[in-house]
Amino acid sequence: MTSTDRPRLAVRSPADLLAAVPYLLGFHPADSVVVVALRGRRIVFAARADLPAPPEDPAHPARHLAGVVHRQRVDAATVVGYGPAARVTPTVDAVREALGEAGLELLDALRVTDGRWWSYLCTEARCCPPDGRPYDPGTSPVTASAVLAGQVALPDRAALAARVAPVDGPARLAMRRATDAAERRLVDLVEASPGSGPPGGRALHEAGVTAVREALRRQRRGERLGDDEVAWLSLLLTHLSVRDHAWERTDGRDRDIALWSDVLRRAEPEFIAAPASLLAFAAWRAGEGALAAVALERALAQHPDYSLAVLLDDLLRRGVPPSDLDGWPAVGPPGVVRPRRRRRRAGR
Incomplete structure (x- = not known):
């Protein structure tokens, strides 16, 4: 769970948000569900949990994440799942429901796999095609801003443990x-x-x-x-x-x-x-x-x-x-x- 009292990153699109997440957490997530929470227009908190392994109930990490985010006195949140659809979708759905029960506005719900992202809330093929949208965080201005501010995103959680x-x-x-x-x-x-x-x-x-x-x-x-x-x-x-x-x-x-x-x-x-x-x-x-x-x-x-x-x-x-x-x-x-x-x- 990470508070984000750090240099502000200008996030204007889902691709910008995905580029920011590793710097909010300190590492690039994988097989994870992440909730990015906002107070007003400012990102103030990011929380991550492992995707539950079947047959674990996705409602358990969902309720925990929603409770943690709710304690931050925030207004809205975006949910991001990292991994294959079969594992991500049930968990993202459970987190969405739990955030709604906590009274938080859901701004977006995304899935990320192999350099592409999908939105669960967008149905317009023009902006959210069925095969997802490619993104490269290495070319994002958000990444450049984070690096310039001295923020670090390690390759994975194992690198953080090291x-x-x-x-x-x-x-x-x-x-x-x-x-x-x-x-x-x-x-x-x-x-x-x-x-x-x-x-x-x-x-x-x-x-x-x-x-x-x-x-x-x-x-x-x-x-x-x-x-x-x-x-x-x-x-x-x-x-x-x-x-x-x-x-x-x-x-x-x-x-x-x-x-x-x-x-x-x-x-x-x-x-x-x-x-x-x-x-x-x-x-x-x-x-x-x-x-x-x-x-x-x-x-x-x-x-x-x-x-x-x-x-x-x-x-x-x-x-x-x-x-x-x-x-x-x-x-x-x-x-x-x-x-x-x-x-x-x-x-x-």
């Missing part, structure tokens, strides 16, 4: 060695820490705050963390007070996404839950719902009960707009998240 895939080969071996050294360093820190609280509690928190601050500073300067720094940070993030400190300082900035993507890819599997969740939060805040989803898939596959990942996954699946939670998180005691009221502007 952005958060773990490093391998020599890079993985180097990280294992760095993590072994970081674990020994952590033991030394705990053993040297006095106090009656949890073992090393204060010292661990202070070390974590320092590591997070240094990582953010290095990222602002365009510097990449070394293996020892990533290993040390990933260990410290397993402590909730450190994770929450990093979470409060993470937003939808490009540098936040870059930092936590790098840490996620390089951290050892047992330590990925926090950086994956921080990346998902940053991507969600930036309107990159698809990137947030693949980050959460990595987190939950390895750590299915990690509470922050479970919370963010629920927000993403329900299509909660990031703007609904401006000022969030407000973190109390470690791991306890409190809603924060939006700040009121002066004079109101």
